[in-house]
Amino acid sequence: MHALRCDDRGNAPPDTRRVSFKATTADAREQVCDIRDMLGFLGVDAQSLSSIELVLAEVINNVVEHAYAGDTAGTIDLNCELDQTHLHIHLRDQGKPFPSLELPDGQRPDVDCALYDLPEGGFGWFLIRKLTTSVTYQRVGDTNALHLLFDLPLQAAPPQSDVPAQTCLDR
Amino acid sequence: MISCTLTDGVQIATVQASRIDAEVAIEFKDKMRDETSDGPERIILDLSQVEFVDSSGLGAIVAAMKQLGVGRKLDLCGLTQSVDNVFRLTRMDTVFRLYPSIDTALAAPAA
Numbered sequence: 280m281h282a283l284r285c286d287d288r289g290n291a292p293p294d295t296r297r298v299s300f301k302a303t304t305a306d307a308r309e310q311v312c313d314i315r316d317m318l319g320f321l322g323v324d325a326q327s328l329s330s331i332e333l334v335l336a337e338v339i340n341n342v343v344e345h346a347y348a349g350d351t352a353g354t355i356d357l358n359c360e361l362d363q364t365h366l367h368i369h370l371r372d373q374g375k376p377f378p379s380l381e382l383p384d385g386q387r388p389d390v391d392c393a394l395y396d397l398p399e400g401g402f403g404w405f406l407i408r409k410l411t412t413s414v415t416y417q418r419v420g421d422t423n424a425l426h427l428l429f430d431l432p433l434q435a436a437p438p439q440s441d442v443p444a445q446t447c448l449d450r
Numbered sequence: 451m452i453s454c455t456l457t458d459g460v461q462i463a464t465v466q467a468s469r470i471d472a473e474v475a476i477e478f479k480d481k482m483r484d485e486t487s488d489g490p491e492r493i494i495l496d497l498s499q500v501e502f503v504d505s506s507g508l509g510a511i512v513a514a515m516k517q518l519g520v521g522r523k524l525d526l527c528g529l530t531q532s533v534d535n536v537f538r539l540t541r542m543d544t545v546f547r548l549y550p551s552i553d554t555a556l557a558a559p560a561a
Contacts (some may be wrong), residue, residue, distance in 0.1 A: 304473035329532040334503040340472040390541050395516055397511035402540050407504060409539060 293362040294321055301348075302353035302372070307339040314359060323359055326432040331366065332408040336368055338414075338425060346374025346423055368427040376418045385409070398431040452481045458556060461489050464496040470507030478507070480500025482514035491522050494555045503536050515546070527555040 296317060296447040315332040315399055323331070339355065347353035358369040385404035388407075390397060412430040416423070451474070454463050463485055470478055486493055497503075497510070503511070515524040527549040530538065537543045549555035 304471075306472050308469065308471060329535065332502065333504060333532070333536065336502075338472060338506065340506060343472070387540065390545050394545070396514050397545060399517070400505070401511045402505040402508055406536070406539065 283336055293360045295360045296425055297358045299356045301351055302343045302352045302355050307343055311335045324432045327431055330433050331429060334407050334410050337407050342372045364431055366431060367430040370425040372423050380418050382416050432446050451486055454485050458519055459490055461493045462496055463493055465500050468515055469502040470500055471504045472506040475510040476544055478510045479513050485518050486518055494525045494527055496528050496552055497533060500509040500533055503533045527552055
C-alpha cells in the first residue's frame with residue numbers, strides 16, 4: 280500500500296486497487312475488511328470508512344445472493360479509485376441482471392407497524408442510496424457493472440429520513 | 451457466538467462475534483432461537499463486542515425478536531457507533547430500546 284503521491288505540480292494521481300474474488304459470503308467479508316483497512320491507511324476518515332464499509336457489504340452481498348443466487352463459483356471484480364475528494368468503486372459480475380435493468384429505488388422500509396409485521400429485509404438498497412453520492416448501473420453484454428461514487432469526506436447522514444416510507448400491509 | 455446469563459430475572463445474551471453480517475446472519479438467528487426458546491420475559495442483547503451490522507444482521511436481530519413470541523421483549527445495549535448509525539438510519543431505534551450498557555439496561559424500569 281502507498282500513500283497518495285504528488286507530482287511536481289502538487290497533483291496526486293488516484294490510488295487504485297483491483298481485486299477479483301469468489302461470490303461467497305466469506306470472500307465478501309474478507310474483501311470488505313481489506314478494502315476498508317486499505318482506505319483507512321490511505322487517510323479516509325473514520326466516519327466515511329464506516330459508511331463505505333457498509334455500502335460495500337451491501338452491494339457485494341447483493342451480487343452473491345441475487346446476481347449469482349448463491350452460485351459460489353461466480354467471480355466478482357472490484358476496482359477502487361481514491362483521490363483527494365472522491366472514492367469510485369466499480370463492481371462487475373456475470374450474474375443475473377437487475378429486474379427491468381434498474382436498481383431498486385431504495386425507499387426506507389416502514390418500521391412504524393406492529394412488531395410482527397416488521398420487515399426483515401429491504402434495508403440494503405435504502406442504505407446504499409443513503410450513504411453514496413451516487414450509484415449507477417449498466418448491463419454490458421452478460422456483465423453487470425455497478426458504479427458507486429462517494430464524495431469525501433461523506434456528509435454525516437441525518438437521522439431523519441427524507442425518503443417517503445413504504446407502508447406496511449397491516450398495522 | 452452468543453453466551454447467556456440470567457440476572458435479576460432478565461436474560462442477558464452477549465454476542466461474542468465482531469460482525470453480524472450475511473455470513474453469520476442465519477447462524478445468529480438459529481443460536482438466538484436456541485438460547486431464547488424458553489426463558490424470561492425480557493432479554494437484553496449485548497452488542498458491545500459487535501463492530502459491524504449490515505442489513506442481513508439487522509434482519510436477523512428483527513427475526514430474533516419475533517422468535518421470542520408475544521409478551522416477551524428484546525432490548526439492545528452497548529451499540530458501537532457504526533451499529534448505532536445503522537439503527538438510526540433505518541429508524542430501528544424506534545422499534546428497539548437501545549441502552550449504552552448492561553447496567554443502564556438493567557436499571558431501566560420495566561416497560
